[in-house]
Amino acid sequence: MKTRVYVTLKNGVLDPQGKAIHHALEGLGFAGVNDVRAGKLIELDLDPSVSDADIEDMCRKLLANTVIENFRIERPEAAA
Amino acid sequence: MNSAVIVFPGSNCDRDLAEGLRLVSGRAPHMVWHRETALPDRLDLIAIPGGFSYGDYLRSGAMAAQSPVMRAVRDAAERGTFVLGICNGFQVLTESHLLPGALMRNSGLSFVCRDVPLIVENSQSAFTARYRAGEQVTIPVAHHDGNFQADAETLDRLEGEGRIAFRYADQVNGSARSIAGILNQAGNVLGMMPHPERAVEPAHGFSDGRRLFEGLIEAVTQAA
Numbered sequence: 001m002k003t004r005v006y007v008t009l010k011n012g013v014l015d016p017q018g019k020a021i022h023h024a025l026e027g028l029g030f031a032g033v034n035d036v037r038a039g040k041l042i043e044l045d046l047d048p049s050v051s052d053a054d055i056e057d058m059c060r061k062l063l064a065n066t067v068i069e070n071f072r073i074e075r076p077e078a079a080a
Numbered sequence: 081m082n083s084a085v086i087v088f089p090g091s092n093c094d095r096d097l098a099e100g101l102r103l104v105s106g107r108a109p110h111m112v113w114h115r116e117t118a119l120p121d122r123l124d125l126i127a128i129p130g131g132f133s134y135g136d137y138l139r140s141g142a143m144a145a146q147s148p149v150m151r152a153v154r155d156a157a158e159r160g161t162f163v164l165g166i167c168n169g170f171q172v173l174t175e176s177h178l179l180p181g182a183l184m185r186n187s188g189l190s191f192v193c194r195d196v197p198l199i200v201e202n203s204q205s206a207f208t209a210r211y212r213a214g215e216q217v218t219i220p221v222a223h224h225d226g227n228f229q230a231d232a233e234t235l236d237r238l239e240g241e242g243r244i245a246f247r248y249a250d251q252v253n254g255s256a257r258s259i260a261g262i263l264n265q266a267g268n269v270l271g272m273m274p275h276p277e278r279a280v281e282p283a284h285g286f287s288d289g290r291r292l293f294e295g296l297i298e299a300v301t302q303a304a
Binding site: 013014016017019020062063065067068 | 138139142146174175180181182184185186187188189227229230231254
């Protein structure tokens with residue numbers, strides 16, 4: 001089972017890519033799009049021995065830049 | 081001045097930087113590949129060039145910050161060796177936590193490549209000693225991710241401690257407080273988006289970058 005790490009820009013940090021996507025959607029005629037934020041999805045194939053704390057460490061040290069980004073870890077239930 | 085230029089896969093300003101250093105200091109720098117775990121002895125300056133190290137994978141500078149040579153660069157910086165990061169080199173220094181903040185995509189989304197006027201904010205550092213505080217100089221930029229951001233507390237601290245070396249005279253990329261280059265607390269590490277090595281001789285159109293290297297040479301000579 002893959003562990004997923006979602007990396008998104010912090011609230012309040014201007015997201016130029018999200019803005020460009022928003023404009024493009026409007027250009028295509030899609031109405032009702034209030035805001036767009038772009039982020040990253042990183043999938044990790046992990047041994048069961050890797051702890052939640054290890055994953056968090058990976059996020060802080062490399063996967064996210066916590067100056068500007070938040071991360072969210074989605075780990076499948078161990079019983080899988 | 082004994083200097084080294086760090087070369088990553090995807091660096092593309094390493095030779096320009098080496099040539100600039102050679103022209104101004106009269107001595108060609110060592111070229112150090114990113115896999116090296118040790119730096120040449122008795123370095124005065126470590127220069128990290130512009131380019132697209134590791135193809136800007138994950139974030140600009142993020143992979144380079146984890147490369148073996150950066151451990152040696154961090155140690156040298158702590159011992160007081162001068163470290164200059166230009167463009168991608170600045171991104172590598174923030175990702176290595178040698179400098180605070182982060183460099184994001186330009187607010188206008190476009191790659192910006194032109195000569196820009198800068199204001200010298202601090203003329204007290206070795207890097208800026210040959211400039212006058214408040215002086216306007218022209219140095220080219222060429223980047224996609226030059227939008228400097230940090231939290232308000234960090235920005236206030238940088239301002240309060242005189243660690244903003246250069247500001248853009250006009251808005252270029254959305255940088256917080258128009259920051260173009262910052263110093264570490266000890267003043268021996270400078271990161272900047274503009275390219276001083278592209279402005280060191282009359283043929284470049286501008287030679288305002290030359291004084292940055294001259295200031296370093298003077299500091300190193302005085303210390304010797």
